[in-house]
Amino acid sequence: MPTPPPISQNEDVRFLGKLLGDVIRAYGGDTLFRRTEYIRAASVDRHRGLAGSDAIDPGIDALTLDETLSFVRGFGLFSMLANLAEDRQDLLNPTDTGLAEALAELKEHGIASKDVVAMLEDALIVPVLTAHPTEVRRKSVIDHRNRIAELMRMRDRGRVETLEGDDVEDSIVRQIALLWQTRQLRRVRLFVADEVENALSYLREIFLPVLPGLYNRWEEALGDRPASFVRLGSWIGGDRDGNPYVTARELKLALGRAAETVLGHYLDMLHELGAELSISSEVSEIEPAVIALADASGDEAPSRADEPYRRAIAGIYARVAETHCQLTGKPPARPAAIAAAAYASPHDLQTDLRTLARSLVARGGETLASSGALGRLIRAVRTFGFHLATLDMRQNSAVHERVVAELLEKAGVEADYLALDEAARVKLLRTELASPRPLRTKWADYSDETRSELAIVEAAADAHAKYGPQCITNYVISMAETVSDMLEVQLMLKEAGLYRPGEIPQAPIMAVPLFETIGDLENAPGIMRDYFALPEIAALVKARGHQEVMIGYSDSNKDGGYLTSSWMLSRASEALAPVFADNGIKMQLFHGRGGSVGRGGGSAFEAIRGQPAGTVNGRIRITEQGEVIAAKYGTPEGARSNLEAMAAATILATLEPEQLSAKDRERFSEAMDTLSGDAFRAYRALVYDTPDFAGVFRQMTPIAEIANLKIGSRPASRKKSGKIEDLRAIPWVFSWSQARVMLPGWYGVGHALSAFEDKGLLREMAAAWPFLQSTLGNMEMVLAKSDMGIAQRYAGLVEDKEKGEAIFAQIREGWSLTHDSLLYATRQTRLLEKSPKLDTSIRLRLPYIEPLNLLQIELLKRHRAGETDERIAEGIQLSINAIATALRNSG
Secondary structure, rough: OOOOOOOOHHHHHHHHHHHHHHHHHHHHOOOHHHHHHHHHHHHHHHHHHOOOOOHHHHHHHHHHHHHHHHHHHHHHHHHHHHHHHHHHHHHOOOOOOHHHHHHHHHHHOOOOHHHHHHOOOEEEEEEEEEEOOOOOHHHHHHHHHHHHHHHHHHHOOOOOOOOOOEHHHHHHHHHHHHHOOOOOOOOOOOHHHHHHHHHHHHHHHHHHHHHHHHHHHHHHEEEEEEEEEEOEOOOOOOOOOOOOOHHHHHHHHHHHHHHHHHHHHHHHHHHHHHOOOOOOOOOOOOHHHHHHHHOOOOOOOOHHHHHHHHHHHHHHHHHHHHHHHHHHHHOOOOOOOOOEEEEEEHHHHHHHHHHHHHHHHHHHOOOOOOOHHHHHHHHHHHHHHOOOOOOOOOEEEEHHHHHHHHHHHOOOOOHHHHHHHHHHHHHHHHHHHHHHOOOOOOOOOOOOHHHHHHHHHHHHHHHHHHHHHHHOOOOEEEOOOOOOHHHHHHHHHHHHOOOOOOOEOOOOOEEEEEEOOOOHHHHHHHHHHHOOOOHHHHHHHHHHHHEEEEEEEEHHHHHHHHHHHHHHHHHHHHHHHHHHHHHOEEEEEEEEEOOOHOOOOHHHHHHHHOOOOOOOOOOEEEEEEHHHHHHHHHHHHHHHHHHHHHHHHHHHHHOOOOOOOOOHHHHHHHHHHHHHHHHHHHOOOOOOOOOOHHHHHHHHHOHHHHOOOOOOOOOEEOOOOOOOEOOHHHHHHHHHHHOOOHHHHHHOOOHHHHHHOHHHHHHHHHOOHHHHHHHHHHHHHHHHHHHHHHHHHHHHHOOOHHHHHHHHHHHHHHHHHHHHHHHHHOOOOOOOOOOOHHHHHHHHHHHHHHHHHHHHHHHHHHHHHHOOOOHHHHHHHHHHHHHHHHOOOOO
């Protein structure tokens, strides 16, 4: 059957929208369908300029509360289906460069594939999954959505029936009907254990099968077998910063479930491999090493006497099964038929698997050894080990200070550590780190906090002994501001034997500073220079081979605004590079990016490629969180595309020649310093220096209602405070998105651009500088999703009308400045003029978002007026869910 011509996004949307309308009519009734369709059509007409600005309000007012809930669900589902259509087009027509294209680009600069392979020997690219709560959808909803995507792919290929014999279009209708009848909201808040299982579903169903296959593709493109340079990371179960529910128990749970998942996967693959390698010694010669493995396996079944590969695999299977028992404390789903000793390490398992591969190659079976089940399994073991994903530990520096102070006090070393200045702290900590003596004594009574933190490091030490050192390699220090912040972590690790003093200290877990605020980013090079100046630290880091520094996009943005945050992150990265080079240490940057532009979101490909020269060097880690995980890794196709783009961008950022001359870099940097300073002052003047701004923000946005969503285990604020400083960046960004202001993604930029005198230079920078292109491009997307008309209605929620109007007037003026200045700098007559694909996507959604905003405003008014009908609160939460889905990168 010939493949039908490709279908456009609009055709997909019309097709899925019609099916959704049929489902609403069938399950919600004709009245609901007609009222929903009226509001939809009126809103579309308004956005096309065919109706007045108030055309949709009467339709909304006519909805009962029950109809309101159904209407919000329907519009939310439409937005999700529109997202699906967009994702399909992105996969069919990718804009990011793949590895093959990157190699071709490098070849033009005289860089051969062998040079890329050599670079990859020491490369490390890690997407790190976090549980940061911006994913509003339940896993059940995501699963139905992914099934629809799979069915749409069958339809693309001209299939009329599924493998089970069901009609494809009927199956799509069935999935949409299930979505309509599936509860959209979580009834209970997620626990850490739930977050662990959610992450494992992606690791098990997506990453485990996808990555080995990707490596096969990369080997073919490179003409060689690269190291396993893309690996996986996780914070879930190890990130304690502001989350009191992450304890040693959750850390053990996360590691144990990961080991159970990966070992179960290996057993499934071995089972598949045993069925595949039916090679008989009566037909083919077998290498002696395989015969030895077979004879040692304990498999004496007469039916397999002439099948040494199967007998050897039976022995390997038995050893992996026993490894499963020892590491997880439970037998695998399919127990082994014979008894065997557990593997001591993943390397030992690889050795046996390579024995099989070498024998196949020696007998002309290169294809059997590399691209079949055996090749995928070898690559999987190299990539995932027995731990699956490396788990980071993270805690706030203030907690470490208190724990160390108590340890020193109880040990009689220092009565008031917190009163010491930085120099005295460093001197004391170095003395203690040089001593093999532990500080903790069983005779002292410690606080709950200290006991909990020490239990965590003890659990990490146990995990190293059990799963191997790759299970935990990094300890991230939030709000790191000094050298002592890093030494305090080393001291805590020493209490569990994870830091051992000596001429070259041993520390399998690296202390990683997280520089978050604008001030911290400015101070980062000096802090790292002082850290490396300590002889024992220099010896430790050089023995390890690299040092990681994490830079935080979220808090730097909340602290200084979008433009200053973006520039200071770039500046800090660039300024750190010579500090590392002078000390002969490889730098590894860990980018703490969120989904929204206000938290570092946007194209990962453009972000990596736009990093300052000399700051990537083949090593980069990036957080993936909330709705971004499902968007990028929700399907195998999406995961392949995004992982390949990340790999290609890292290779290009490392090896491609610098695009700007040294003179242009200097000119542009000086200009950006001016722009950043002006943007910073404008942002701080509004957010931190305007009286009552925090109160207006809390009344103008659904921040309080967002805090009640059951989307994560962490509290919304670090402290019980109404200050912006103490609010987490996620709800800060999320709430501005709901109100269609998107303030963290643009405010202050217009003040800077409009005040900049050399407009010709501004246009030159916007056209030639990848950093500014990416920065303005992401901001342009945010501006296109914002709506000052809708935002003004949210401003009407503020009780003090005069204050609300005054502050909103500043916001609206800032938006106009940013809008106009952006268009001038980029030489456009309207937003997204040069990005028609994105323009079409956003315009498609806007008519469906606006009614949701208007309904949310009315429900917020009734809720805040004291109405207690539970349907009002449910409607607000459904609207938050639906708006977030429609806006996509909102948190």
